[in-house]
Amino acid sequence: MSSQRTMAVVGAGVIGLSWARLAHRHGWRVAITDPRPDLGELVAAEFGSDDRVSWTADLTEAVRSADLVQENGPERLAVKQQLFAEILRAAPADAVLATSSSSITASLIAADLDNAGRILVGHPFNPPELMPLVEVLPGKKTDESTVTRAVALYSELDRVPVVIRKAMPGFVANRLQMALSAEARYLVQSGVVSVEDLDTILQNSLGLRWATIGLFEGNVLGGGPGGARHLFAGVGAEVELGKPSADPEAREQLIESIENAYGSGEQNYRRLVDKRDRRTNAVLEALAKVDDRPAVHASPNV
Structure with missing residues (x-):
């Protein structure tokens, strides 16, 4: 360079x-x-x-x-x-x-x-x-x-x-994030799981998996030696996803649950930024090590 x-x-x-x-x-x-x-x-x-x-x-x-x-x-x-x-x-x-x-x-x-x-x-x-x-x-x-x-x-x-070769609102990454977020809000509002437990589930399943392999790559592994073709052939009835409530009171309750779990305010924001940066850098460094490529360490800033 x-x-x-x-x-x-x-x-x-x-x-x-x-x-x-x-x-x-x-x-x-x-x-x-x-x-x-x-x-x-x-x-x-x-x-x-x-x-x-x-x-x-x-x-x-x-x-x-x-x-x-x-x-x-x-x-x-x-x-x-x-x-x-x-x-x-x-x-x-x-x-x-x-x-x-x-x-x-x-x-x-x-x-x-x-x-x-x-x-x-x-x-x-x-x-x-x-x-x-x-x-x-x-x-x-x-x-x-x-x-x-x-x-x-x-x-x-x-x-x-x-x-990205075709323009769609939200492009790609944010569309995926919005789809997952909508179902997460629905599950919390429906009393299926708490805010903290939902995040724990993501961190210890999909988050960990997607930090190492992609979604469609995971389909190949999910089908075993038969790959994605075998997986898709064996998929049963689709699950109907929920829609989070647009009611202002339900929205306020969700926000309060998130704030109770993770806090709010400037000092708390800085604490969460530091946590995010340290953990993300650790993941990037670990992946760089196993992939035999130079690690790119980001400075601990917002």
Whole structure:
């Protein structure tokens, strides 16, 4: 990897700063831009006086030398369209221009923009410095060469980019998460299991399994030597999944159960972040060891 790579981080919120830490850890230069008045203090608190990290309220200045622009602004289409219109005018001709959006597609952002072949979605699983997945979703105007460059750049950052070829609300990872979450809420609301016990079940079954093999790969193992074909042939009647209650009182009861189990507030949030980061790093390091590849350790931050 060239030490001269530069990431322009547009938006210095939780996701943006996590991208910045990731790029910085990999030896990239990082230019951070955000209109917030305390940007200088925020960057100094994160990176000190490191000359590989710069900050400015001027979007044009921030993206001028970028290999990868990673936009992390508000989830509002009009805002992103305005940002990318400015980014297109100022960024290098070969820069990949990506949005971290979890819901707004590149096609919508680029709808009224000319020469928008460099725009795509680079959706991380939060936080990007810790979770390897990046969903790469090109838009109708995105050049295939931009997709190729995006995959290469994210790979240099030791992320796992997966190209999504059809836009659907929530893309892929969040759709899977929402489906599982809906059934989990239904089971808790129905009195089948407590909040704590449901999490214990996931951690000690599906969570552990899916950290090591995929769902369809598990189907092969589930069918024994006959593989997925044998498993599917023997599957019985499908289970009808439940629908969580939309009643405000039931929702409030669920939230209270979650808060009783895991707490709330700033200090508690930091404690849970530390727990998540330590455990996730341990899993990543263990997998790297057994797969005989370098471990990529994320810093213990949000």
